[in-house]
Amino acid sequence: MGIYPADVEQQAATVIAAYRDLGWMITTAESCTGGLIAGALTEIAGSSAVVDRGFVTYTNQAKMELIGVSSATLEAFGAVSKETALQMAQGALIRSDAHVAVAVTGIAGPGGGSADKPVGLVHLALRSRSGHIDHREMRYGDLGRDQVRLATVRTALDMLAGAPQTPA
Template sequence: MNDAETLLAKCRAANLKVSTAESCTGGLLSGAITEVAGSSDIFDRGFVTYTNEAKVEMLGVRTETLEAFGAVSEQVAFEMAEGALQNSAADIAVSVTGIAGPGGSDFKPEGRVCFGLAKSSAETFAETVEFGALGRKNVRLAAVAHALNIFLKAAS
């Protein structure tokens, strides 16, 4: 059983719905979840907010947060997850924002991805993972795998 199948089983058992807010993964996380037959039992919706404007309009990320910390930050990941939770019927929302590559900067290197988790039980957190310069495709796939693990822990 893969992580998405395990997530489906756990969320079904606990009667939980999930939502995603994605930037650098561009819908891959939602795709991984909905690839599993029966995922409509647990998947409410996904937000692909690639631009800062989309983050503000669809998720309610504050412009001040984006200006102060940049799109690739725990603060923005936190607000993305909270926005996905508030704008859906989900019990758990996970957000992903990062620099898949190629490129990056001295301050925000390629492979840096920030994740957020929001739960209806008021548990919200954000974290940063440095995947390194694995190449765009591999950073995105690693981010999806990590996000699925966040969902799995939150559903337990």
């Protein structure tokens, strides 16, 4: 048994197998998960054929410097927003050799939430070189930091699993 729950490992194994069969690579851009998505993927033997790289961009400065999120986007919409998540995915795709990028930004808690952006709010975005774009706004609730982060990993893996079925 690995460090992730069995269902997450199974999800990651399914993603790795599907992308390996297509010869596709994945990159991640992670804020609230701090690298857990890349970690789940690399938990699977043979993942080096699929995982290109991961960006952990916890601060706004890191989002701007490493993956090109614009300061205007951060000022207008905030770090936890659809717009920021989409820019994170686009920036990771541009700065990698991957075919697909998944990005996450959210509020895992226990603090940091507000009425507009409560604890448990996470924006996930996926972009592919073929032009496929997916965004999900998840409101997991105040489940506790670990559970919000783990739920985000599950959703990101689900998004990745669906991407190979989209037309190229």
